[in-house]
Amino acid sequence: ETGVTQSPTHLIKTRGQQVTLRCSSQSGHNTVSWYQQALGQGPQFIFQYYREEENGRGNFPPRFSGLQFPNYSSELNVNALELDDSALYLCASSLFGGSDTQYFGPGTRLTVL
Amino acid sequence: QKEVEQDPGPLSVPEGAIVSLNCTYSNSAFQYFMWYRQYSRKGPELLMYTYSSGNKEDGRFTAQVDKSSKYISLFIRDSQPSDSATYLCAMSGNSGGSNYKLTFGKGTLLTVNP
Numbered sequence: 001e002t003g004v005t006q007s008p009t010h011l012i013k014t015r016g017q018q019v020t021l022r023c024s025s026q027s028g029h030n031t032v033s034w035y036q037q038a039l040g041q042g043p044q045f046i047f048q049y050y051r052e053e054e055n056g057r058g059n060f061p062p063r064f065s066g067l068q069f070p071n072y073s074s075e076l077n078v079n080a081l082e083l084d085d086s087a088l089y090l091c092a093s094s095l096f097g098g099s100d101t102q103y104f105g106p107g108t109r110l111t112v113l
Numbered sequence: 114q115k116e117v118e119q120d121p122g123p124l125s126v127p128e129g130a131i132v133s134l135n136c137t138y139s140n141s142a143f144q145y146f147m148w149y150r151q152y153s154r155k156g157p158e159l160l161m162y163t164y165s166s167g168n169k170e171d172g173r174f175t176a177q178v179d180k181s182s183k184y185i186s187l188f189i190r191d192s193q194p195s196d197s198a199t200y201l202c203a204m205s206g207n208s209g210g211s212n213y214k215l216t217f218g219k220g221t222l223l224t225v226n227p
Contacts, residue, residue, distance in 0.1 A: 004156075033213070040121070042201055042217030043157070056213035090156055092215075101147070102215060104156040 004093050004105035012111045013081050021076045021108045023091030031055070032074040033102060034066060035090040043090055049074055050096050078110075086112045116140050119202055119218025128227050132189040134200050136218045139183065142206035143216075146178050148187045149201040151220065157201055161187065192225045199223070 005024045013019050025032050031050045035043035045058035049068035063079040072093070078085055088109050092102035119136045126132055134148075145164055149157035161176040163169045163185075169176045175188040185204075189196055199220040205213075 006156075031213075033215070035215075040219070042117075042119070042203075042219050043215070045214045045216070048213045058214065088154075101159060101162050103159060104149070106156045109154070 004091060004103055006089075006091050006105040006108050008108060009106070010109045010111075012113065014113050015081055015083060017081050017112075018077065018079045019081060019110060021078075021089050021091075021110070023074045023076070023093075023105060025072045025074070025091075025093035026103055029093035029095050029103075030072050031094045031096045032068055032072065033092045033094070034074070034076045035092065035104075036060070036085075037088040037090055037107070039087070046076070055096075081112045083112050086110060114139055116216050117202065117204060117218045120221055121219050123222040123224060125224045125226060126192055128192060128194060128225055130192050130225070132187075132192050132196070132223060132225075134187040134189075134202075134221050134223070136185050136202035136204075137183055138185075138204060138216075140204075140206065140216070141180075141183070143204040145205045146176070146185050147203040147215070148174075148176055149203060149217075150196075151199045151201055153198075160200075194225050194227050197224045 033048040034046040037043040047057040048055045052068045067075045088107040091105045094102045148161040151157045166180045173190045177186040201220045202218040203215045
């Protein structure tokens with residue numbers, strides 16, 4: 001069984017730039033959720049994708065967008081980066097309609113200068 | 114008031130101690146309760162998963178949920194230095210057939226000293 005993988009591991013961008021983060025879900029899972037974890041805080045829900053469509057969204061502005069592909073992998077895109085976007089971005093996969101237990105990847109650490 | 118409250122600690126205990134970690138919550142729609150362990154600069158790892166009220170035991174770990182008090186706990190028996198990590202409580206409620214959103218506490222930083 002393959003776990004959740006994310007790329008890249010680390011990323012440094014400057015304010016105003018755009019970034020794309022990638023996630024491959026655990027084998028057998030069809031749902032991907034994205035979370036933002038600021039230093040010293042718990043993860044905050046950004047959105048979830050199921051069947052290539054957004055299935056729920058947290059309190060994040062539209063410059064945070066995502067995609068899910070037919071193989072269930074996913075991308076998180078952030079436009080017009082702000083300093084406060086610096087955080088660990090976590091992807092979690094789950095099986096829709098099952099226990100919905102979410103399993104997390106190692107995360108991508110984004111630093112915005 | 115935040116939906117989920119968790120004392121961030123830090124909590125420092127000697128090896129072999131019993132550790133008690135707690136969260137309170139305000140949203141009565143929460144039905145699913147989880148504890149995750151997160152090592153420094155890593156992703157959260159699922160430790161315990163509980164549905165509704167009751168106790169669940171897995172090795173040295175016991176999770177308790179009291180929905181009437183909106184209070185959940187994680188107990189670690191015979192704590193080891195390898196248990197040193199941040200412990201996050203998380204919960205979700207049923208929404209359209211899928212519990213799409215996990216709401217996390219802030220996390221408690223635990224150090225177990227040899």
